[in-house]
Amino acid sequence: MNCILLPAVNFHNESAYINAAAQIEHVNQVLGAKVGDTLKVGQLEGHLGSAVITDMTPERILLGNVDLTTAPPPKLDLTVVLALPRPKVLRRLIMDMTALGVRDIILINSYRTQKSYWQSPMLNRLDEFVLEGLQQGIDTAAPRISLQKRFKPFVEDELAALMTNRAIIAHPYGALSFSQYMQQQLKNAESPQKVLPSMVFVGAEGGWIDYEVEMLARQGCQAVHIGARILRTEAAVNAILGQWLL
Template sequence: MNLILLYTSDFIGPHRVRLDGRRLRHLQEVHRGQVGEHFRVGVLNGLIGQGTLIHLDQHSAELEVRLNQAPPPVLPLRLVMALPRPKMLKRCIETIATLGVKELWLINSYRVDKSYWSTPLLHPERLHEHLLLGLEQSGDTRLPRVEVRKRFKPFVEDELPTLAHNTRALVAHPYNAAPCPAPMDTPTTLAIGPEGGFIAYEVEKLEQAGLQAIHLGPRILRVETAVPVLLSRLFPLPV
């Protein structure tokens, strides 16, 4: 936890918060916090700053906070991703939040096993939990938006053309595709397929929606690896 995320309900005064539960345990067991110690804090969807630990016991921790910094810049990306298998989904959600993606669309695909859609990880509270872990890791406060679409064709035909309009629209595909373009800080729509990739019919539909097929070279990557590699190739490194 590189950032302690705060909620408006934590405030017991204009500049004072009280924490319990998971965040308290993290202060006690990982940080081994001591009264007077400083921690990086931020309000969910708000400012970042510093918190000074002023009270700690087995039931709660209290911090005096000063919030005076904007969160890191958002990545200008709309990410469309075929639903990964549950174990990979958890890692992908946290990675996406860590890297600054603020809009994620989870969609169906021929190679997405039907059982994946029954995973508890898709419940809003579980998605929220893993998004928060990603934000804490990266020191961000802006919560990503996640949309779920269980039918491929209606999404690609009815929604994706509008979403991709006036953006750099791409689909990652290892075959018959152009090389990954140079990094640009420009609004981008990126589609990533499941393990094994989108089938030919799906790539055709995605191209009809305005997306250009691109590849990363001869190596075939797992989804959880492809996501950070693609984002690091498509956008300039932050300074």
């Protein structure tokens, strides 16, 4: 973690405390910090800054001279609709998308999503994975995460209201590459920032089936590919979202 994020209740005036076991272990074992050292800290849904360690015990680290003056980085104007992946992959993806600054994440059912994934205890730990991603990306504002267990009703009844701009489907058999898609949009755009879509659909292992792609296309989504290689879901997500960072 590149900063220590704490809830608002852990702050009082210019002091604060760390009481989460994982954070205490990180300060002790990874940072090797001692009383008098300065830490990068932030308040969840607040600002970033620094604090000085004033006391340390196995159960709590006390902080003084807390100075939170830096606003968190802006979110990407982006919603990622992700077919619910395998539980072990879910943790990495939530962390990565959070660290990259995705504003909204929608976990959706798909034909290739196994029903057992929706009973995974990992879904009860999303806040934990978000915190890890925020601390990695030095951010304080969590993405909004929602669960959609029914693909067809979501696409037919809710998608149109959520599409504030264009939407693309990451699909290895799409007619256009992402580069070609961007070149087409640039022809009539005032700036590169305005051509990026506001929504990206990414399938789980095995991708989307033709029926799903066709349903999304009827709502105005464009299928695009990112090359000849078939990538794992987490590799595809990071490759695509890198375009927004650039």
